Amino acid sequence: MKVALFVTCLADHYFAEAAADAVRLLRHLGCEVSFPNTQTCCGQPAHNAGMAEEALKMAEHTSGVLKDAEHVVVPSGSCAAMITKAYPALGLGNGPSSRTWELGAFVRRHLDIASLGRGLEGRSVAYHQGCHALRELGLETESIELLEGAGAHVVDWPSATECCGFGGLFSTKMPPVSTAMADAKLDSLPQVDWVVSGDPGCLLQLSSRARRTGNDLRFRHLASVLWEAADGRA
Amino acid sequence: MDVRSRDYADLARTIIEDTPGVRKAVSGATAAFDAARRRAYAEIDAEAWRRWAEGVKNHVLTHLDQYLEEAEARLQENGAKVHWAGNAQEARHIVAELAQARGVRSVVKGKSMLTEEIELNPALEERGIHVYETDLGEYILQLLDEAPSHILGPAIHRSLEDVQALFADRLGTAADALPDDLAAAARTELRARFQEADMGVSGGNFLVAETGTLALIENEGNIRLTTSLPRIHVALVGIEKLLPTFGDLAGFLQLTARAGTGQAIGCFVSLIQGPATAPGDDGPEEVHIVLVDNGRTDVLADEHAWETLRCVRCGACLNTCPVYKQTGGHAYGWVYSGPIGAVLDPGLLGLEQTAPLPFASSLCGACFDACPVRIPIPDLLLHWRRAAQARGLTPLSERAGLKAFTAMATRPALYRYLGRVGPRLAGSSLFRRLPVLSGWTEHREPPEPSPRRFRDLWSEGIGE
Numbered sequence A: 001m002k003v004a005l006f007v008t009c010l011a012d013h014y015f016a017e018a019a020a021d022a023v024r025l026l027r028h029l030g031c032e033v034s035f036p037n038t039q040t041c042c043g044q045p046a047h048n049a050g051m052a053e054e055a056l057k058m059a060e061h062t063s064g065v066l067k068d069a070e071h072v073v074v075p076s077g078s079c080a081a082m083i084t085k086a087y088p089a090l091g092l093g094n095g096p097s098s099r100t101w102e103l104g105a106f107v108r109r110h111l112d113i114a115s116l117g118r119g120l121e122g123r124s125v126a127y128h129q130g131c132h133a134l135r136e137l138g139l140e141t142e143s144i145e146l147l148e149g150a151g152a153h154v155v156d157w158p159s160a161t162e163c164c165g166f167g168g169l170f171s172t173k174m175p176p177v178s179t180a181m182a183d184a185k186l187d188s189l190p191q192v193d194w195v196v197s198g199d200p201g202c203l204l205q206l207s208s209r210a211r212r213t214g215n216d217l218r219f220r221h222l223a224s225v226l227w228e229a230a231d232g233r234a
Numbered sequence B: 001m002d003v004r005s006r007d008y009a010d011l012a013r014t015i016i017e018d019t020p021g022v023r024k025a026v027s028g029a030t031a032a033f034d035a036a037r038r039r040a041y042a043e044i045d046a047e048a049w050r051r052w053a054e055g056v057k058n059h060v061l062t063h064l065d066q067y068l069e070e071a072e073a074r075l076q077e078n079g080a081k082v083h084w085a086g087n088a089q090e091a092r093h094i095v096a097e098l099a100q101a102r103g104v105r106s107v108v109k110g111k112s113m114l115t116e117e118i119e120l121n122p123a124l125e126e127r128g129i130h131v132y133e134t135d136l137g138e139y140i141l142q143l144l145d146e147a148p149s150h151i152l153g154p155a156i157h158r159s160l161e162d163v164q165a166l167f168a169d170r171l172g173t174a175a176d177a178l179p180d181d182l183a184a185a186a187r188t189e190l191r192a193r194f195q196e197a198d199m200g201v202s203g204g205n206f207l208v209a210e211t212g213t214l215a216l217i218e219n220e221g222n223i224r225l226t227t228s229l230p231r232i233h234v235a236l237v238g239i240e241k242l243l244p245t246f247g248d249l250a251g252f253l254q255l256t257a258r259a260g261t262g263q264a265i266g267c268f269v270s271l272i273q274g275p276a277t278a279p280g281d282d283g284p285e286e287v288h289i290v291l292v293d294n295g296r297t298d299v300l301a302d303e304h305a306w307e308t309l310r311c312v313r314c315g316a317c318l319n320t321c322p323v324y325k326q327t328g329g330h331a332y333g334w335v336y337s338g339p340i341g342a343v344l345d346p347g348l349l350g351l352e353q354t355a356p357l358p359f360a361s362s363l364c365g366a367c368f369d370a371c372p373v374r375i376p377i378p379d380l381l382l383h384w385r386r387a388a389q390a391r392g393l394t395p396l397s398e399r400a401g402l403k404a405f406t407a408m409a410t411r412p413a414l415y416r417y418l419g420r421v422g423p424r425l426a427g428s429s430l431f432r433r434l435p436v437l438s439g440w441t442e443h444r445e446p447p448e449p450s451p452r453r454f455r456d457l458w459s460e461g462i463g464e
């Protein structure tokens, strides 16, 4: 199966190893992975800020970059939602929307894989549900099933589905509110080995706030954890 | 109430940093409401109910003139008097004139956000008329001289300790009085007010066009007394509150209670048709319904924002909102707060006065899932954001920054080049001084860039 990776601007610069792990995982699962080199950003920052013209330019650019891709896999629920839900609303209905997947959903639903291996045996994990994956794409169980399928214990986290407070520009426009939201999540976190999420933005928000408050929790991108699940290496 | 929505960011910061008790009280109370709502939704086919309710409201809003006329005719047949108020000033004037012409000296009130919106109390007090709030939360706030911070639980930002101290001071209750004792003390105090009042003022949850029935939902019984004990009852009702039929009302009473408090139905539902008709009958001698526009027809004319008029003011979106939870309603700077306030206030007051509100959201989407009438709040937040950007109501640096980013990100070669150095500046002093970025580092460590970008790893070859 041919898959184009849309790495996203945040993962490209802040989660490069995790994105590389996504490539390793997809190849391991038999996919032929390409990386269209002219890709940049999906346009969500402009879209969410209400900059309609800029959002459309970015969406057109990205649609062009991905026009020949059979499947597009994105290591970010939020950017996947931008491409699948917002692009049609911007009038780009024939773009890559119907061929685009968030990584966990692609593996669990499209490739229909329930267990990648047993590489996470004995690990306890808190899974942060990114809001757009959860509410716009309706992805609630996919990544958790993969984590559990590899032996991880996904803990009951009362605020697992609550927003981390990132919200793109929101995080810098309203910093006290945004960080109070991160604190609400972090304060309710049970003891775990890792906090895992499929969204780079949420991971940046939660980890940056945790570091500032002297919390040494380990935050990991879903892609790295799933690769570890399949490969058995730490 | 002065509109202070332009100061949202500062108000929110002050509340979070200076009064941590507010965040605690609001988070706790909203979490309980939200959990109750989820349970109550799970007991029914909530999706089907919500779609039905959305359809009924859409029908009403697209035939509003027709239903308003029908409601007026039925109300008049029932013996009620109907008044039309185009704006807040007219509404205040109508009620104040009614009161003065009838020699009213004292008014009891049931909780009504619309009376807050039109600032009714000061207008009556100016004329020497005493106004007593009888909802327990509103009563507390009247003693504190504070504005409501939640549609349903107006004093939600206050803790039990706050109320114990207040009542000990003002009503002489014990410093550690239990909630029941506090309520009993308020009740004793309010009984006297009910008995002496000449006029009761209420809002209205729904107005049924078919029968001319005003419906009010509550849990304390104070609205029942307010609307039945004094000789005059005045209800202020937004023109969007109409329902076509009595059957529709049956559905909305249940769905609204489930959404707001998780109840199958409110403890008290008052259905008011008109005044007492024969001597010796229960009920007031006069019933006046004031139908208030105050910006609603403008909202109705907006091709996107009109959907906010489906709102039944249940408060479910506030209870589930992670942004609202951190501050409560006062940060929003006006009567309607939380997700619905962020999309309704710009419509009712204009964006100039409210521009930060649509940005006071992470666009998490939880509000839409909670809303019993499926108002697409996240889409409407974007709608108002676009309008604010187009009209230059946002910081120039923000617009310039996004334009520059777009210019760069639509030129892949430039993006690749700048991407090599940009994130590495993150830890530098420059990063901390740029306005957008200082917002990040004030409360968080700078993000840690990967040693090598993904695209560098890719071009070197990613081994399996």
Ligand code: SF4
Pocket: B151, B259, B310, B311, B312, B313, B314, B315, B316, B317, B318, B340, B370, B371, B372, B373, B374, B375
């Ligand atoms: S917007 Fe929806 S959830 Fe919020 S108060 Fe109105 S009806 Fe209730």
